[in-house]
Amino acid sequence: MSSKPAIGFAGLGAMGFxxxxxxxxxxxxxxxxxxxxxxxEKFKAAxxxxxxxxxxxxxxxxxxxxxxxxxxxxxxALFESPDGGIVSALPKDATLLxxxxxxxxxxxxxxxxxxxxxxxxxxxxxxxxxxxxxxxxQGTLSIMAGASSAAFQKGQWxxxxxxxxxxxxxxxxxxxxxxxxxMAHQVLAAIQILALSEGFGFGARLGLNGKDIREAVIxxxxxxxxxxxxxxRTLTEDYFPGASAVTIILKDTSIITSTARLVNFPASLSxxxxxxxxxxxxxxxxxxxxxxxxxxxxxxxxxxIQSTLSDEDKKAKIDLVISLLTGIHLVAAxxxxxxxxxxxxxxxxxxxxxxxxxxxxxxxxxxxxxxxxILEGKGGETSSLNSYLNRLKEAVGAAQSIRSPVYLGSGALxxxxxxxxxxxxxxxxxxxxxx
Amino acid sequence: MSSKPAIGFAGLGAMGFxxxxxxxxxxxxxxxxxxxxxxxEKFKAAxxxxxxxxxxxxxxxxxxxxxxxxxxxxxxALFESPDGGIVSALPKDATLLxxxxxxxxxxxxxxxxxxxxxxxxxxxxxxxxxxxxxxxxQGTLSIMAGASSAAFQKGQWxxxxxxxxxxxxxxxxxxxxxxxxxMAHQVLAAIQILALSEGFGFGARLGLNGKDIREAVIxxxxxxxxxxxxxxRTLTEDYFPGASAVTIILKDTSIITSTARLVNFPASLSxxxxxxxxxxxxxxxxxxxxxxxxxxxxxxxxxxIQSTLSDEDKKAKIDLVISLLTGIHLVAAxxxxxxxxxxxxxxxxxxxxxxxxxxxxxxxxxxxxxxxxILEGKGGETSSLNSYLNRLKEAVGAAQSIRSPVYLGSGALxxxxxxxxxxxxxxxxxxxxxx
Numbered sequence: 001m002s003s004k005p006a007i008g009f010a011g012l013g014a015m016g017f018x019x020x021x022x023x024x025x026x027x028x029x030x031x032x033x034x035x036x037x038x039x040x041e042k043f044k045a046a047x048x049x050x051x052x053x054x055x056x057x058x059x060x061x062x063x064x065x066x067x068x069x070x071x072x073x074x075x076x077a078l079f080e081s082p083d084g085g086i087v088s089a090l091p092k093d094a095t096l097l098x099x100x101x102x103x104x105x106x107x108x109x110x111x112x113x114x115x116x117x118x119x120x121x122x123x124x125x126x127x128x129x130x131x132x133x134x135x136x137x138q139g140t141l142s143i144m145a146g147a148s149s150a151a152f153q154k155g156q157w158x159x160x161x162x163x164x165x166x167x168x169x170x171x172x173x174x175x176x177x178x179x180x181x182x183m184a185h186q187v188l189a190a191i192q193i194l195a196l197s198e199g200f201g202f203g204a205r206l207g208l209n210g211k212d213i214r215e216a217v218i219x220x221x222x223x224x225x226x227x228x229x230x231x232x233r234t235l236t237e238d239y240f241p242g243a244s245a246v247t248i249i250l251k252d253t254s255i256i257t258s259t260a261r262l263v264n265f266p267a268s269l270s271x272x273x274x275x276x277x278x279x280x281x282x283x284x285x286x287x288x289x290x291x292x293x294x295x296x297x298x299x300x301x302x303x304x305i306q307s308t309l310s311d312e313d314k315k316a317k318i319d320l321v322i323s324l325l326t327g328i329h330l331v332a333a334x335x336x337x338x339x340x341x342x343x344x345x346x347x348x349x350x351x352x353x354x355x356x357x358x359x360x361x362x363x364x365x366x367x368x369x370x371x372x373x374i375l376e377g378k379g380g381e382t383s384s385l386n387s388y389l390n391r392l393k394e395a396v397g398a399a400q401s402i403r404s405p406v407y408l409g410s411g412a413l414x415x416x417x418x419x420x421x422x423x424x425x426x427x428x429x430x431x432x433x434x435x
Numbered sequence: 436m437s438s439k440p441a442i443g444f445a446g447l448g449a450m451g452f453x454x455x456x457x458x459x460x461x462x463x464x465x466x467x468x469x470x471x472x473x474x475x476e477k478f479k480a481a482x483x484x485x486x487x488x489x490x491x492x493x494x495x496x497x498x499x500x501x502x503x504x505x506x507x508x509x510x511x512a513l514f515e516s517p518d519g520g521i522v523s524a525l526p527k528d529a530t531l532l533x534x535x536x537x538x539x540x541x542x543x544x545x546x547x548x549x550x551x552x553x554x555x556x557x558x559x560x561x562x563x564x565x566x567x568x569x570x571x572x573q574g575t576l577s578i579m580a581g582a583s584s585a586a587f588q589k590g591q592w593x594x595x596x597x598x599x600x601x602x603x604x605x606x607x608x609x610x611x612x613x614x615x616x617x618m619a620h621q622v623l624a625a626i627q628i629l630a631l632s633e634g635f636g637f638g639a640r641l642g643l644n645g646k647d648i649r650e651a652v653i654x655x656x657x658x659x660x661x662x663x664x665x666x667x668r669t670l671t672e673d674y675f676p677g678a679s680a681v682t683i684i685l686k687d688t689s690i691i692t693s694t695a696r697l698v699n700f701p702a703s704l705s706x707x708x709x710x711x712x713x714x715x716x717x718x719x720x721x722x723x724x725x726x727x728x729x730x731x732x733x734x735x736x737x738x739x740i741q742s743t744l745s746d747e748d749k750k751a752k753i754d755l756v757i758s759l760l761t762g763i764h765l766v767a768a769x770x771x772x773x774x775x776x777x778x779x780x781x782x783x784x785x786x787x788x789x790x791x792x793x794x795x796x797x798x799x800x801x802x803x804x805x806x807x808x809i810l811e812g813k814g815g816e817t818s819s820l821n822s823y824l825n826r827l828k829e830a831v832g833a834a835q836s837i838r839s840p841v842y843l844g845s846g847a848l849x850x851x852x853x854x855x856x857x858x859x860x861x862x863x864x865x866x867x868x869x870x
Binding site: 250254257258260261264265266267268271272274275276278279281282296297393396397400403404405406407410411413414415417418420421427431432434435 | 685689692693695696699700701702703706707709710711713714716717731732828831832835838839840841842845846848849850852853855856862866867869870
């Protein structure tokens with residue numbers, strides 16, 4: 001037995017297993033709960049203590065981490081398990097980390113429920129994570145955490161064990177602020193994941209090979225982290241199951257839009273993306289990698305397309321794809337940061353977090369600081385964005401002429417058009433500023 | 436031979452055949468051109484004079500009607516035919532009616548081209564029609580016509596031969612005004628056609644039988660002409676080919692969005708509808724009736740769904756469908772009338788035209804006059820629309836919880852949310868007012 005404190009852990013999925021076994025490697029006695037027996041076997045083999053009871057996994061554990069998939073599962077595990085659940089079994093003054101991605105309103109609901117059941121002795125931290133299974137297992141995740149300072153005093157060391165040194169973001173605002181920060185980041189992810197398939201799909205219908213598109217986009221204004229990351233799978237049709245299922249980004253997208261409804265924010269492009277994700281689930285693609293959404297546009301593998309275009313024509317058509325992606329990413333940056341402002345997040349922190357993370361894009365990087373200045377009333381440049389508007393118009397017009405849907409591109413265009421004849425960031429942001 | 440003037444006619448499709456043979460019945464010598472030989476045979480049998488040459492069909496005809504399917508076809512027939520085409524063959528001072536549905540910019544382009552080729556002696560009328568094949572054959576179409584008063588003096592009698600007495604709308608504004616009026620009307624059609632499938636599809640996933648939905652919607656605030664008309668086909672799966680193909684409403688929708696791009700108008704819901712129509716064409720449904728778009732939500736015939744809901748539950752779920760449609764139709768009314776304002780159309784005329792036509796809806800009827808007063812700066816009521824907003828939120832939230840796409844409903848909701856916390860028509864219309 002280690003002299004380090006015992007830790008309970010619920011939810012040994014791809015992320016949770018990596019997080020829990022990393023803590024085992026760091027020398028902690030980790031008692032892990034999961035509903036799936038083979039996972040518990042694997043966890044035992046990795047040095048963990050398996051448990052088939054939530055209450056047992058929590059008994060005598062001064063620290064507990066919840067990493068189940070959804071708010072519904074978290075609610076069941078914390079409060080509604082037949083064996084009494086985690087909360088009733090935790091010792092006095094325990095520290096509870098909710099690392100699942102949940103709506104901020106749910107995290108705040110947990111805080112209230114702890115009070116209602118007489119357990120406000122528990123130090124609760126709202127701490128969603130990001131970074132994928134590999135970084136989970138390395139203990140180098142990004143973590144966005146909100147809590148009282150008392151809770152951080154108790155639990156920050158544990159957040160540090162799981163995160164990379166510069167990737168632990170303590171978000172001002174208490175419980176809910178961590179979840180909101182993750183949500184604002186996921187606005188970029190939700191939009192930019194669909195955008196890359198829209199770009200490849202539109203390009204395929206223009207007669208472009210996916211390899212040519214990838215080569216041109218990376219290093220251009222149309223770059224996004226998601227594009228670079230997912231496009232390797234798009235080019236190899238690595239969708240079955242690939243690395244990240246459609247249902248995963250759909251879940252995060254639904255958190256964005258349900259929170260948006262709750263707080264009256266028009267999350268326009270995120271909403272469009274959600275509807276398309278629903279359509280993909282309807283096609284039976286929910287468990288497939290989200291890089292395979294390109295199949296909504298073409299059943300032909302995009303790396304196999306034999307381009308018969310002249311060099312000049314090819315260049316012009318690649319420019320259309322770049323214009324499409326750039327226009328979408330421009331609006332995505334505005335939507336993400338404006339939503340963060342709407343829910344009271346520190347914007348500079350969102351920028352720092354997202355610019356080098358999965359939500360990053362060339363547009364977010366270049367325009368983000370300006371967007372923040374405008375939203376914070378500190379001026380900000382108001383130079384014309386008409387060239388982006390005109391290029392997006394060209395791309396959407398070209399898509400129309402070949403009857404290719406461009407769900408996000410056409411939605412982004414309508415926002416840019418609505419922003420006014422002389423398009424500036426300030427005018428675009430007004431569309432996201434609800435009185 | 437009749438003593439009435441000879442008329443040339445190009446484009447004997449479903450609509451054109453009815454229009455041309457109606458004129459034959461009225462005693463005119465009509466020379467009809469079509470590319471499809473069996474149609475010419477049929478036209479001959481109906482008493483028309485068939486022609487396989489555009490130039491021949493126009494030679495010595497003081498009146499000529501073009502009723503081909505698209506602007507591209509019109510351009511070819513008027514100016515670019517190998518035999519010289521219609522324009523070069525028309526006699527001096529002929530009257531030319533373009534009855535095809537085309538972008539207003541194209542109608543204006545024809546006016547300019549007539550000048551450029553030295554044929555501004557021709558009296559040109561921009562006169563798109565609406566009403567379907569049966570009314571075409573009866574000579575009781577709706578016609579929206581724009582032209583110079585000199586051209587109307589020459590050609591109005593012919594418009595009257597083809598239209599019902601109260602359904603000939605002379606639109607102020609010259610060439611392009613007729614096409615713009617039809618376009619503003621089709622904003623309602625483009626949105627409301629998809630809306631009914633969205634309503635039935637969402638309802639099906641809630642476990643509602645389509646017959647129960649139809650019964651509840653007709654007579655409610657969620658009524659639309661399109662709903663009442665199409666839903667009989669939805670309930671009987673009369674899609675193959677049904678009465679109106681997806682490609683037909685798609686063509687009109689693309690006229691809306693391409694004109695919107697040209698004149699900088701954010702036609703948000705029309706754009707969403709267009710993307711979904713593209714998806715339906717991708718599924719191979721282009722030639723099927725648009726009432727079959729419900730198959731995007733369910734493969735089960737909606738009239739066969741065995742509802743296992745309690746009466747109370749059923750009522751609550753039907754209310755969700757009604758809230759969804761009502762919210763969509765509310766925004767559709769705003770989008771249609773605001774677009775009409777944007778292109779300078781007389782709004783009272785649009786109201787009069789659409790309220791009893793295919794674009795009609797209970798929301799358009801009740802809110803239209805108020806929308807017009809606001810857009811014309813004459814005040815208008817500014818009572819709260821928050822109940823519509825809240826009901827639409829409920830419907831979109833319910834759709835999310837069962838993973839049902841609601842493309843238009845979620846798009847409409849974002850517009851209502853963006854309009855502000857205290858939702859009024861005036862605030863909603865600001866989103867459609869581009870500076």
